Amino acid sequence: MANIELEKASHLIPEFRYREDGMNVTRGSVWSGPGCHEGCGVLIYTDDDGKLIKVEGDPENPFNKGRLCSRCLALHEVVNSPERLRHPMKRAREDRGKDKWERITWDEAFDIIYERFSDIKERYGAEAIACCFGTGRDIVPWIYRLAYTIGTPNTIFTMSGMSCYLTRVLGCIASTGCFWVGDYSQQFLRRYEDPRWKRPDTIVVWGNNPLVANADGMYGHWAVDCMKLGSKIIAVDPRVTWLAAKAEVHLAIRPGTDGALAIAMLNYIISNDLYDHDFVDKWCYGFNELAEHVKDFTLEKAEEITYIPKEKIAKAALMIAESEGSILQWGVAFDMTKEALPASQAAFAIFVITGQIDRPGGMVMPTEILRFVGGWGYEELILGKHQDMIDKRIGMHEYGLLNAGIMACSTDRWIEQMETGEPYKMAGIWIQTTNFLACTSPDPKRTLAACNKMEFIAAVDMFMTPTIMALADVVLPVSAFTEKVGLRVGDGFQRCETINRASDPGDTRSDVEINMTLGKRFDPEAWPWERTEDVFSAVIKDCGGIDMTYEDFQELAPGYQPFEYYRYESGKLRADGLPGFNTRTGRIELWSTYYSSVGLEPLPYFEEPIPGPVSTPELLEEYPLILTTGARSWFFFHSEHRMIDSLRSRHPWPRIQMNPKTAEINGVSDGDWVWVENHRGRCKRKVEITPIIDPRIVMADHGWWLPEEPGDFDEGLFGLWDMDINNLLKWQAGRAGVGSNYKTMLCKIYKAEPGDEHNTWTREEAYSYVPREDD
């Protein structure tokens, strides 16, 4: 085992547990639930009974330096909430959708789940069971290992086209050999003071509002830190966010046209000879083909498509090209359009041909302990014990891209397969940390009806959700992060952070503990550990190659792994030790040999979003507004936190943001309830009039349900059908199997009349639901 030297943060008080003013303080990291993409350093204050008093930011942690967002600052309300699930419960399958839960013991719960899944395995094969997970939770490695222990290769990220993050990750792995993140000095203990680091000249905030979203291991306010040091912002966003307002140039883009903008910028940079010749000559494959391919994509053409004045596009392209260090701070707007893959490919290529790769203040490859997107245990358990499952992963034959380095299945094909039983029958679902009916799933009625056909469904969560109320037969209560031990192995740089138990979990258990206990029933050899701490010690040694235990990490955390820039020059990116990138050609592939080998276009292209003002002009008369969804709230993590009073009271209802002109034309006022409707469905939103959005575009919140409303299916399922913006969306993946139109729709709005409150859907209707014809 390589002896990796970890650089250790210093603490005034060396122990990670200490007393202060009659309280117990536990130092550690955040992860999860509630969900979060980060892992900030925190100080957790508890009383002698193990009750959580408060969470504060840890000023000594280089990641957040004491800062915290509202969700952690209100964490005591989440953890101590009377609404939390506290004990395992079961109900009869015929009572799905009814509040007829019966408390049971953990032993009984595991007995039922083991028996029912074993029965399904026996009758249809283990592949008939799918294990579903959501985003921003400490779950991916553990749920994959549980699935592989049961013997199924079917792990499902519950979005159409897996259109959050995985699209960009897959595209980058396939064409550059790894995923890249912006260099905000997060890999260095001394952060901005480290002499190796250089502040980026430009930060291109594209399809992302990092201050609110904090996605992918990037603490959003690092962008503000860098602005204070002199970094300039280029913002690509349909809305004027704070960063866009302070940007050197703001490109107010029409949703879903990012690919067109990126291709035009490539053409501008190439045809004006602004690219980095040395980097392109030495380290890129297919530059001439790319140049030829994009040469007719003029700024004029881009202006017509994207709504962005061509002078602004030129200015932004020039600024990136002239930067010694430019970050592509990209977000889900790339993933949440149907042809996400070529759009991401084009945007990333801008940063490749301008030489921003693996340089200070540019795009860098994160050091990791475990590449969590690849899951954990595939080789040992599927290749080692369940070889008959290798070819059964849903979507892997149809979508070759799914074999590029992640192990998730095609979610769209999973939905179809539950409906049709082709190519094989599905019969069970394990749902852990996802509330997909309220959050990630398009066309939730179709999803519900498809899932409802399953013989047995078990779920794990902190709170009752519409998804669990509608579908689950057994539900298990999961611990919050202050109630468990954990290891932060998520997005971005992994900094040897531990999550340390501080408060009393009561009768809840942690996600990994649940997976280990259930996993042992199926195959004790696959989980040869007593405690969850031992699981993490195994990950640290076997995956991280670090000769330390979990307990060592607790003392050390956070610890920083060695980091170097320009690793492609020193041969440290490839297993064979040769210089270059970890691709077939050893270069960054602007013309992708991988895409070509799986039947995809090797060069980036732009396709109009469907529906849209250009692709479906016939819909414009009835649905004249462009609808984008999913801008994040300061107070919620996706569909969570709606029952937390101090947070909910500051974002009490789902909004639809629109320009004053749009409101005037549609005869609505600020605060009005309106229906947002398209040819597929409708939902309610409260009007927020704001000048920050183009009069042609409206933005609707996502993830809404009303925990205060009745949960019974026939009484509205926590208001789900009224509140779910995904009623307007459709299951549809891009050509590569990734990407889907979450942010690029058409709609109309009209006032909701009194008495028109309940857009209900009864159990009877759900059971007899037939998916609508495609449109």
Next chain:
Amino acid sequence: MTKGLLIDYTWCTGCHACETACKRELGLPREQFGIKLAEYIWPMDEGKDFAHTDNWQYTYFPMPLDACDLCEERTAKGKLPSCVHHCQANCLFYGEIEDLMERFLEHPRQSLFHL
């Protein structure tokens, strides 16, 4: 020896962390705040369409209210006020007025608060 709060609101991103930190520290009910964001957002380019609008008045201002005691209990123990400690944009500073005054005069558009 007067302590104060310097608000460098140019950098305030409107993240509301100060509000939430303060509410917990003072144990305030849902409607009450010890510090509250004021907000003004408006395009300043008269007569230009949305795509060509570049100049925005886009300002958040964290406004200390009557409930603010500059976290007397915390600061007595050598800690920062909870809003300053947790401010994500690092735009709030606590200290002796004389020391804050130096920073205050370094650049315009800041505000100084004391009790």
